[in-house]
Each structure stands twice: as structure tokens, then as C-alpha cells.
Amino acid sequence: MATAGSGDWDLALPCHSYRLVPVRKGLRGKAFYVEEGQDLYAIGHELQFLWGLAAEFVPIPQEQFAELWEDFCRRLPKIGVLGNFSDVFAATALEPSPVGRLLARIFAKAVHLGASDLHFESLRDGLLVRLRVDGALREELRLAGEMCVPISILLKTLAKLDIAERFRPQDGRFGLRFAGAAVDFRISILPTKFGESMALRILDRRRLFRGLGDLAMDAATATAIRAALASPSGLFLVTGPTGSGKTTTLYAALSEMDCPDKKVLTIEDPIEYDLQNCLQAAVDLSVGRTFSTVLRSFLRHDPDKIFVGEIRDGETAEIALRAALTGHLVLTTLHTATPREALLRLEEMGLERPLLLSCLRGILSQRLLRLNCPDCRGPENSELPPQLARLRRENLRRGIGCDSCGGRGTVGRRAFFEFLSVNEKSFQEDGAGIGSLVRAGMGALSAGEVPLEEFLQQMPWNR
Ligand SMILES: [Zn+2]
Incomplete structure (x- = not known):
């Protein structure tokens, strides 16, 4: 079965957009069957303009084409999902222009792959289009x-x-x-040396977790977190490196804490989901x-629970x-590798150890690891x-790259967690807290x- 690897999509998508069937088998051909009666001049012009493709056309009668088209679509089920973009346009109320069509296809591809970010980067030799999927950037397209x-004009129009x-960001x-x-897009436009560069964060609500149960978390950890979050006051910390999913975990925790009798305030940079x-x-x-x-003015709004995006x-x-000491539950994140580093960081920031010990309801460490392509x-x-x-190497596996993972060898990610109840010892060593996080990772490694x-x-693991 043919699938659309990252190298093929710049040809596969125009095929779908303009109903073209490559004359030779596969997608590398530059001659296409088209249905009779199409405006070949216009199609050829757009293919040249958007994809730099000098195409030749072989017009064939409608019935014959319909058969070829159906067969072609069957061979490319993954692209078929991306075939219809009319609803994208309905929402934007933009005139479908060649650039608009191209953007819609890039958006659709990004959403389909579950990309978190979409980048347009102005370089010396053109505009590079890249997607971040499972935390890694991949090149999708190079445009003139x-x-x-x-x-950039179209994106600015969309974002008003x-x-x-x-010349200004x-x-x-x-x-x-x-x-x-x-699907929400958050866009940031920055003038760079060879022109404007655009970065879009993609916020697909369908991918938002509704509760801790959606995070593939073990039951004991979830129970410990729920107990900590049920406290009327105190501080709950999530630690881990950038991109380890700390905010996602707290969103999931907040989503399942459906407490109509409580007032919940959040302060974020920026707000990712409603x-x-x-x-x-x-x-x-x-x-x-x-x-x-x-945070200071929040305290005058009589809150019960406060989510602070990050303590910096x-x-x-x-x-x-x-706030945590005066009857509020404060949830927040810290960019540190281990719970011990988080505690020492808070001490460096001037918080006293006895106060920390009395108000910390727990620290969750987490990591997000890529998974081998099955x-x-x-x-x-x-x-x-x-x-x-002591691990057996014959049990370990690595993805070598294939069509279904786009040559990356990995598909998707899984979060690993570790809940720590804080005591005096937590300031001295990581062993007790971080041990089971590494153990869980080793289990997944051995499997x-x-x-x-x-x-x-x-x-x-080496700390
Ligand atoms: Zn693979």
C-alpha cells in the first residue's frame, strides 16, 4: 500500500486538490491524467506557482477518469483524509486564492499529523515550512x-x-x-533578516485531556495527585524540562476538578485552552x-484554587x-530536572524550608518519551x-524509519510520572522520589x- 511519506506530500496534495492522476505508477511522475474540459492553463499556472511543478496533462473522458481517480484515491487513503478543505474556507470567509488553498492544505496536514507548531521561516534561499510533531521539527515544504x-498577509488577515x-513583531x-x-491557532510574526517569519502554535481541542485518567497514569499516582488537589490549601508543584507536558497535566487535573462551589483562577503565559x-x-x-x-490582584478576588503557569x-x-499558607490551593510548574532541584530553587528564591515543608502537598515529576514505531x-x-x-539488550528495540512514521522511527509519545510526598529528606537526595520514574522508563525500555x-x-537516570 502506498502511503504519503513526507517527501511525497508536496506532489500528492496537488493531485488531490486539482484531481490529477499521475501517468506513471507512484507519485514521482510529472505528467497527469485530467478529466476533459478542465482549464488546464489555470491548473498548470497554479502548479508552477505554488509547487514549482512543470506539469503536462493528458485529458481523458469523464467516465474513464472517474475510474482512474477512484483507484488512485484507494491507493492513498492517508491523503484521502486531507482531501476536502471546503469547511476550512467556510470558516475563514476568504476568497479561495492559490495562496489560500496552499495554506489550507498546510493547516490540514498539520492538524492531521497532530503537529503542535507550524513554522514559516524566511531563509536566504526561500521560505521553509516546518512542522513540530511529537516534539521534533520536520521539514515539509520549501517555497519560493x-x-x-x-x-504573511493572509495570516495577518486571519488573525486581524x-x-x-x-517591521515590528x-x-x-x-x-x-x-x-x-x-482548532485554534496562535500566531507570532517576527521580522527576520530575509523577510518575516511566522510561528503558529496549533491548539486542537480534540487533543485536550479531560482528566488524569486520559494521561495513561498509573492508579497510585493518580490517587496521590487527586488527594493532594483535594486539599483546601497548600502548594502543588509539577517539575520537568521544557516540553515534558507539565501544563497538560495541570489542565487535565483542573478539568476533572469540577467544583461548582469553588472559585478557580488561572494565570498563564499565554492561555492555551479555555x-x-x-x-x-x-x-x-x-x-x-x-x-x-x-497573582497579587487575584488574591483580592476571593479564590479557592489558583493555577500559576510557572514560577520564574x-x-x-x-x-x-x-497564598498557599492563607487558605488557597496553588498549582504551579517549575522547570527543573528533579523534585530536589525544584526545592533548592525555591529556597534560592528566598522561601524558607519550614514553610515549604508545611505547605507543599506534593511534587509531580514528569517526562515525555517518544515511542518506537510499531x-x-x-x-x-x-x-x-x-x-x-543489567538490562538485556536483546529486549531493546529501535525504530529504523518507514513510511508510516515518515522515516522518523518513532510515533507518538508517552508520559511517565513520579509523585513525591515532600519531607526533610527530599532536600538532600532524589533517590526516593525519582527512582520509580526511572524504573517506569526502564520497564518501557525493556519492553x-x-x-x-x-x-x-x-x-x-544518571543523577
Ligand atoms: Zn516506522
């Missing part, structure tokens, strides 16, 4: 540099930004409907709205602690480091689910 201006402004957001579901029955505020440095200033400075830490995983041949010598390289990179 001249495409930058029409694409100033289309004439090309701009931020905005817009929503589209994709296959009936709402949470029901919560008041959400975003940090905005341009008007002096920082984590600490919002001593002032925020201090107000959060004071279609192409094979033996792992690398040497095991001494610390892992051939996680590549060795990914485990070594992500886990705090």
Missing part, C-alpha cells in the same frame, strides 16, 4: 521567497493584525473549523502584567507561598551504559517501547 509576503506592518490568534472540530468554570488571565509584559502582579522569579514564588522497530545494537548493564537514545536523553 516571493511566497512570504502573500502568506495590521497587514501593513512588516505582531502576535494574534484565529480559529478554524477542521473536519467539524474547532477551561470551563475558571477565570483565566494571561501575562502581558507590554502592559506590565506579570505573574506576580496578576522570587516575587512570584513568595506571593504563591503566601511498524519498523528492530534490534538495538548500541552498547548499554554501565548503569543499564521495546522506548528507544534507548530517547531514554538516555530524557530520564534523569
Whole structure:
């Protein structure tokens, strides 16, 4: 079965858009069957303009074409999903232009792959289009540099930004409907040396977890978190490196804490998803709205639970602690590798150890590890480091790359968790807290689910 690897999609998508069937088998041909009566001049012009494709056409009668088309679509089921973009346009109310059609296809591909970010990067030799999927950037398309201006104008129009402004950064957001579901895009436009570069964060509500149960978390950890979050007051921390899913976990926890008799406030940078029955505020440095200033005024709004997106400075830490000690439950995240580092960081920020010990309801550490592609995983041949010598190498697997994983060898990610109840010892060593996080990762490693390289990179195994 033919599938659409990343190298093919720039040809496969135009085939679907313009109803073209490659004359030769496969997708590499540049001659196409088309249904008789099409405006071949217009199609040829767009193919040349958008995809740099000098195409030849072989018009054939309608019935004959219909058969070829059906067969072609059967051979490319994955692209078939991306075939219909009319609903994207219905939402944008933009005239379908060649650039609009191209953008709609890029959006659709990004949403279909579950990408978290979409980048348009102005480089010396053109506009590079990349997607971040499972935390890794992949190149999707290279467009002519001249495409930058029409694409940026269209994106600015969607986000209701100033289309004439090309020399100052701009931020905005817009929503589209994709296959009936709402997808939000948060866009940031930055003038760079060879033209504007655009970064879009894709917020697909269908991918939002509704509760801790959706996170593939073991029952004991989930119970410990729920107990900590049921406390009327105190501090609950989630630690881990950037991109380890800390915010996702707290969103999931907040979503399942359906407490109509409680007032829940959040302060985020920026707000990623709308949470029901919560008041959400975003940090905005341009008007002096920082984590600490919002947190301070939040305390006058009589909240029960407060979610602070991240503790970055001593002032925020201090107000959060004071709130936690005066009858509020504060949930927050810290960018540290281990719970012990988080505790030491809070001490460095000026929080006193006895106060921390009395108000911390728990620390959750987490890691997000890529998983081997089930279609192409094979033996792992690398040497095991001494610390892992007791694992059996013949049980380990690594993806070598195939069509279904786009050559990456991995598909999807899984989160690993570790809940720590804090005591005096937690300030001295990580062993007790972080041990089972590494053990869980080692289990997945031995089961051939996680590549060795990914485990070594992500886990705090050597601390
Ligand atoms: Zn694969």
C-alpha cells in the first residue's frame, strides 16, 4: 500500500486538490491524467506557482477518469483524509486564492499529523515550512521567497493584525473549523533578516485531556495527585524540562476538578485552552502584567484554587507561598530536572524550608518519551551504559524509519510520572522520589517501547 511519506506530500496534495492522476505508477511522475474540459492553463499556472511543478496533462473522458481517480484515491487513503478543505474556507470567509488553498492544505496536514507548531521561516534561499510533531521539527515544504509576503498577509488577515506592518513583531490568534472540530491557532510574526517569519502554535481541542485518567497514569499516582488537589490549601508543584507536558497535566487535573462551589483562577503565559468554570488571565509584559502582579490582584478576588503557569522569579514564588499558607490551593510548574532541584530553587528564591515543608502537598515529576514505531522497530545494537548493564539488550528495540512514521522511527509519545510526598529528606537526595520514574522508563525500555537514545536523553537516570 502506498502511503504519503513526507517527501511525497508536496506532489500528492496537488493531485488531490486539482484531481490529477499521475501517468506513471507512484507519485514521482510529472505528467497527469485530467478529466476533459478542465482549464488546464489555470491548473498548470497554479502548479508552477505554488509547487514549482512543470506539469503536462493528458485529458481523458469523464467516465474513464472517474475510474482512474477512484483507484488512485484507494491507493492513498492517508491523503484521502486531507482531501476536502471546503469547511476550512467556510470558516475563514476568504476568497479561495492559490495562496489560500496552499495554506489550507498546510493547516490540514498539520492538524492531521497532530503537529503542535507550524513554522514559516524566511531563509536566504526561500521560505521553509516546518512542522513540530511529537516534539521534533520536520521539514515539509520549501517555497519560493516571493511566497512570504502573500502568506504573511493572509495570516495577518486571519488573525486581524495590521497587514501593513512588516517591521515590528505582531502576535494574534484565529480559529478554524477542521473536519467539524474547532482548532485554534496562535500566531507570532517576527521580522527576520530575509523577510518575516511566522510561528503558529496549533491548539486542537480534540487533543485536550479531560482528566488524569486520559494521561495513561498509573492508579497510585493518580490517587496521590487527586488527594493532594483535594486539599483546601497548600502548594502543588509539577517539575520537568521544557516540553515534558507539565501544563497538560495541570489542565487535565483542573478539568476533572469540577467544583461548582469553588472559585478557580488561572494565570498563564499565554492561555492555551479555555477551561470551563475558571477565570483565566494571561501575562502581558507590554502592559506590565506579570505573574506576580496578576497573582497579587487575584488574591483580592476571593479564590479557592489558583493555577500559576510557572514560577520564574522570587516575587512570584513568595506571593504563591503566601497564598498557599492563607487558605488557597496553588498549582504551579517549575522547570527543573528533579523534585530536589525544584526545592533548592525555591529556597534560592528566598522561601524558607519550614514553610515549604508545611505547605507543599506534593511534587509531580514528569517526562515525555517518544515511542518506537510499531511498524519498523528492530534490534538495538548500541552498547548499554554501565548503569543499564543489567538490562538485556536483546529486549531493546529501535525504530529504523518507514513510511508510516515518515522515516522518523518513532510515533507518538508517552508520559511517565513520579509523585513525591515532600519531607526533610527530599532536600538532600532524589533517590526516593525519582527512582520509580526511572524504573517506569526502564520497564518501557525493556519492553521495546522506548528507544534507548530517547531514554538516555530524557530520564534523569544518571543523577
Ligand atoms: Zn516506522
